[in-house]
Amino acid sequence: MFEAALDPFAYEYMRNAMLGAGTVGALCALLSCFVVLKGWSLLGDALSHAVVPGVAVAAIFGLPLVAGAAVAAVLAVAGIAFVERGTSLKNDAVLGVVFTTFFAAGLLLVSLYPTHLRITTIMFGNLLGIADSDLWQVYGVGLLCLVVIGTMWRDLLAYAFDPLHARSIGLNTRVLHALLLGLLSLACVTALQTVGALLVVAMLIAPGATAYLLTDRFGCMLVIAPLIGGVGAVAGAYASFFLDGAVGGCIVLLQTATFLLAWLFAPKHGLLNRLGFRRPAGAGKRAAARAGA
Amino acid sequence: MAIDAAARLGPAPSIEVHDLSVAYPDGHVALSEVTLRLDAGRICGLVGPNGSGKSTLFKAIMGFVRPVRGEVRIGGQDVRAAQKANAVAYVPQSEEVDWTFPVSVRDVVMMGRQGRMGFLRRPSPADRAVVGQSLDRVGMAAFGERQIGELSGGQRKRVFLARALAQEAGIILLDEPFTGVDQTTEEEIIGLLRGLREAGHLLLVSTHDLAAVPDFCDDVVLLSGTVIAAGPTADAFTPANLARAFGRPPPGLASLAAPKDVPGTLREVPRSARLAETAC
Ligand SMILES: Nc1ncnc2c1ncn2[C@@H]1O[C@H](COP(=O)(O)OP(=O)(O)OP(=O)(O)O)[C@@H](O)[C@H]1O
Numbered sequence A: 001m002f003e004a005a006l007d008p009f010a011y012e013y014m015r016n017a018m019l020g021a022g023t024v025g026a027l028c029a030l031l032s033c034f035v036v037l038k039g040w041s042l043l044g045d046a047l048s049h050a051v052v053p054g055v056a057v058a059a060i061f062g063l064p065l066v067a068g069a070a071v072a073a074v075l076a077v078a079g080i081a082f083v084e085r086g087t088s089l090k091n092d093a094v095l096g097v098v099f100t101t102f103f104a105a106g107l108l109l110v111s112l113y114p115t116h117l118r119i120t121t122i123m124f125g126n127l128l129g130i131a132d133s134d135l136w137q138v139y140g141v142g143l144l145c146l147v148v149i150g151t152m153w154r155d156l157l158a159y160a161f162d163p164l165h166a167r168s169i170g171l172n173t174r175v176l177h178a179l180l181l182g183l184l185s186l187a188c189v190t191a192l193q194t195v196g197a198l199l200v201v202a203m204l205i206a207p208g209a210t211a212y213l214l215t216d217r218f219g220c221m222l223v224i225a226p227l228i229g230g231v232g233a234v235a236g237a238y239a240s241f242f243l244d245g246a247v248g249g250c251i252v253l254l255q256t257a258t259f260l261l262a263w264l265f266a267p268k269h270g271l272l273n274r275l276g277f278r279r280p281a282g283a284g285k286r287a288a289a290r291a292g293a
Numbered sequence B: 001m002a003i004d005a006a007a008r009l010g011p012a013p014s015i016e017v018h019d020l021s022v023a024y025p026d027g028h029v030a031l032s033e034v035t036l037r038l039d040a041g042r043i044c045g046l047v048g049p050n051g052s053g054k055s056t057l058f059k060a061i062m063g064f065v066r067p068v069r070g071e072v073r074i075g076g077q078d079v080r081a082a083q084k085a086n087a088v089a090y091v092p093q094s095e096e097v098d099w100t101f102p103v104s105v106r107d108v109v110m111m112g113r114q115g116r117m118g119f120l121r122r123p124s125p126a127d128r129a130v131v132g133q134s135l136d137r138v139g140m141a142a143f144g145e146r147q148i149g150e151l152s153g154g155q156r157k158r159v160f161l162a163r164a165l166a167q168e169a170g171i172i173l174l175d176e177p178f179t180g181v182d183q184t185t186e187e188e189i190i191g192l193l194r195g196l197r198e199a200g201h202l203l204l205v206s207t208h209d210l211a212a213v214p215d216f217c218d219d220v221v222l223l224s225g226t227v228i229a230a231g232p233t234a235d236a237f238t239p240a241n242l243a244r245a246f247g248r249p250p251p252g253l254a255s256l257a258a259p260k261d262v263p264g265t266l267r268e269v270p271r272s273a274r275l276a277e278t279a280c
């Protein structure tokens, strides 16, 4: 029984999948703190779809997929800014138009010029078949995000909280904005390879949202979210071995389960605690104590 | 203490606005041909009716709106350089931040120090001390660990004032610091502003509390799309100028219409009239 639990570790592809998933999960979770607070959920979804044509073009010409994705992300962000300036449409409408256009172009390119890159890989990822080079790419991006956010999180936070004040104390808000978008795009590309375009956005939101419920301090969020995201992703990959089901599905459902638990039991923002306040004072305290336990 | 502060202020703070015109994207010209010079160690009151361009002037000084004409120089530098040198702090009329953000009152005030910190932005003991003092000076010391949204409107305003104090900038711009705060707090803030003036700061303060203006302002700028009058309070803050700025003698200042043109008479305005004035 216990030996069976260790089975997944006997296979190299499973070890790679768990390592890759854990890194991607933690790295997306780190960025999810900013995504959740800036209200960038839709932008995360947009980016994860907008990088597809870049990936397709890179595959056609045999270039690194990350490079193609980065170019597409920059073009998409520029396109969004351009359309926004030219109309008084709401931001979500502009995002919707731009990212579906990019995604459509990507689908068309992949179908017109068949390469080793298949459409199912783009949509659902291919964690179990992740190549060593891709794995190193994931580690590289993860390390980059860790270093950048580790050194600059206070400036990024100041910018996210109050951009005008950040500018008035001399911070370069344009650079900070570009940096966040750049890291977000990189995270999208790596997540694309693991859970696929359809589920990237879940990894870019759920851990940050969960951490937000658990703490009132941004610094703590930056620690809690990657833990939740990383552990959830490793556990998801591990579970998929036994279920023999889609890895992406397992990862995202596990992260959602964590979110639901936090939503119910969080010490301050949790549902039980809030309901507790409506009961007589003593009952409320007991509920809070139970929620904390 | 005062010498200390003066040393930290660096070169004498000043604001020069030259021939400034600002238009919003919809084409509305909010300010035209504004020319001003403000110097250190003085409190300048910025007065004008709603929509007269006070907030726009603040935003233009901070470089948040791009002028169609003219320029702003702060301490002889352009705005961006002055901001990088932490020469100017700004408290907007209303803070448009996300109040659900996971930051404490102390975190927010610490952000005022951030431009002065080293590469990793780790607060030093000195930074912590300044933040503590700033919270203390606005009477919010007991609220340091609260989440920023868990405050009343007036308390939020005081926190953002504390953030500006923590920046230790030579120039402090305050857009209507007295709206939404109680009378005692207003008097405390005025006391605070006087202290900053003695320490050599330059303060530009917009207000609708006309009765308080002669009380604490050394200079006054009367605005109505352009500068109606500017100069020492006694010269600029006259009933005739006020009537020109507001289009009619502003209510609550009927006593100004009395033959005596001495600004001191303003202090005799009945309290009820003052309140009416702050309310709008
Ligand atoms: N974002 C904007 N877009 C277009 N017009 C604007 C904008 N902000 C302000 N205005 C216009 O510019 C003029 C000056 O506005 P401003 O906010 O500077 O006035 P104010 O003197 O600060 O008024 P108040 O006393 O109400 O705060 C007003 O006529 C206003 O309608």
Ligand SMILES: [Mg+2]
Pocket: B054, B055, B056, B093, B175
């Ligand atoms: Mg205003």
